[in-house]
Amino acid sequence: MVLKVIALLFFSAALLLALIFGHAWPLGAMLFSVNAAALNMLQAGVQRHVSAGLWDSLFVPLLSVPAWTAPAAIGAMLVLIAALRPGRD
Amino acid sequence: MQIRTKRGWEIPEARVTPESLVFGRRTGFGLGAGLLAARPALGQGAPALPPAMRNPRYAPGRDITPEREATTFNNFYEFGSHKSISQAAQRLPQRPWTVRVEGMVETPREFGIEDLLRLMPIEERVYRLRCVEAWSMVVPWTGFPLSALLDAVRPLASARYVVFETAAIPSVMPGLRQSWYPWPYIEGCTIEEAANELSFMVVGAYGKPLPPQNGGPLRVHQPWKYGFKAGKSIVRITLTDRRPVSFWERIQPQEYGFWANVNPEVPHPRWSQATERVLGTNARVPTLLFNGYGEFVASLYTGLQNERLWA
Numbered sequence: 001m002v003l004k005v006i007a008l009l010f011f012s013a014a015l016l017l018a019l020i021f022g023h024a025w026p027l028g029a030m031l032f033s034v035n036a037a038a039l040n041m042l043q044a045g046v047q048r049h050v051s052a053g054l055w056d057s058l059f060v061p062l063l064s065v066p067a068w069t070a071p072a073a074i075g076a077m078l079v080l081i082a083a084l085r086p087g088r089d
Numbered sequence: 090m091q092i093r094t095k096r097g098w099e100i101p102e103a104r105v106t107p108e109s110l111v112f113g114r115r116t117g118f119g120l121g122a123g124l125l126a127a128r129p130a131l132g133q134g135a136p137a138l139p140p141a142m143r144n145p146r147y148a149p150g151r152d153i154t155p156e157r158e159a160t161t162f163n164n165f166y167e168f169g170s171h172k173s174i175s176q177a178a179q180r181l182p183q184r185p186w187t188v189r190v191e192g193m194v195e196t197p198r199e200f201g202i203e204d205l206l207r208l209m210p211i212e213e214r215v216y217r218l219r220c221v222e223a224w225s226m227v228v229p230w231t232g233f234p235l236s237a238l239l240d241a242v243r244p245l246a247s248a249r250y251v252v253f254e255t256a257a258i259p260s261v262m263p264g265l266r267q268s269w270y271p272w273p274y275i276e277g278c279t280i281e282e283a284a285n286e287l288s289f290m291v292v293g294a295y296g297k298p299l300p301p302q303n304g305g306p307l308r309v310h311q312p313w314k315y316g317f318k319a320g321k322s323i324v325r326i327t328l329t330d331r332r333p334v335s336f337w338e339r340i341q342p343q344e345y346g347f348w349a350n351v352n353p354e355v356p357h358p359r360w361s362q363a364t365e366r367v368l369g370t371n372a373r374v375p376t377l378l379f380n381g382y383g384e385f386v387a388s389l390y391t392g393l394q395n396e397r398l399w400a
Contacts, residue, residue: 044171
């Protein structure tokens with residue numbers, strides 16, 4: 001029950017994000033508005049010390065998805081976990 | 090008894106270069122210039138630069154950085170936040186290229202790069218460049234004073250700032266896919282800083298057209314400021330009465346401010362600025378106030394003690 005309630009909160013957050021900022025607002029833009037410096041340092045760290053290609057091929061596509069999909073995905077994962085643990089709910 | 094002190098430029102007669110050798114060298118230069126003109130153009134169709142005399146007024150006091158070092162270790166965020174962007178930057182078309190100079194000016198104008206090469210007083214200056222990341226290089230830049238460009242458009246008396254805008258071409262600049270950054274790259278300075286004799290619009294380096302990874306075909310360089318202040322691949326220059334918020338100031342204002350003058354005594358929040366690594370030698374040398382150009386620019390900042398001049 002607890003997992004489903006938390007999942008519902010995440011779904012609500014996803015809905016609010018989509019309604020307030022638009023369904024296409026990228027995840028990267030959301031993180032940038034929360035902490036631009038941290039996102040910038042993450043990019044510099046990955047590109048300079050791990051792989052420039054990794055940033056371009058993995059991080060950029062990931063950060064380009066709509067922001068609402070992140071809480072929605074977490075909510076879906078929680079629902080799935082709750083469904084797999086029926087006896088404890 | 091007359092005591093005669095030899096002046097700096099006086100040398101013994103025996104060290105004077107023979108006339109025949111001088112004319113021989115000129116012949117060699119002529120041949121070299123011909124070969125230069127005949128070689129394939131660099132940077133996707135960029136023609137050779139007009140001849141540029143080196144201005145001896147700005148002696149750098151250090152050896153020139155090897156060209157390979159200066160053209161393969163670059164910051165150009167539109168191509169990535171790492172240093173190895175020189176190959177990717179080759180996709181940036183260098184011709185045709187225009188820069189629009191507008192805003193608070195009497196005669197807004199759009200210049201083709203060839204117009205600038207023809208109209209502006211082209212010269213070579215060897216400047217030091219100090220990056221905020223505590224490395225430096227010395228480059229023979231070819232270009233013209235920014236003041237000459239501003240004279241051509243006649244700034245209004247109300248203009249207080251000059252804003253430089255870098256090209257933003259998503260098809261060749263992968264960094265622009267990160268739509269959350271405040272593109273285009275914007276930098277700026279005061280009108281007084283722009284008018285300072287050191288402010289230089291660069292169209293070449295090492296006697297060749299400025300390569301795209303270094304900001305070709307047109308960039309600005311103000312050698313007493315950290316390198317990020319130098320807008321690259323400029324397409325628009327705007328004169329305004331409002332202080333611009335630059336690209337880095339918008340992202341990390343606590344680390345990168347509007348003035349960003351070099352000062353070894355004011356550390357970056359995450360590292361010291363006391364010394365710098367010299368590209369090409371990897372020697373670590375002390376950083377100088379205003380990057381050693383204080384005699385030219387220190388007076389610009391009198392009365393600005395309340396401003397954050399150093400970061």
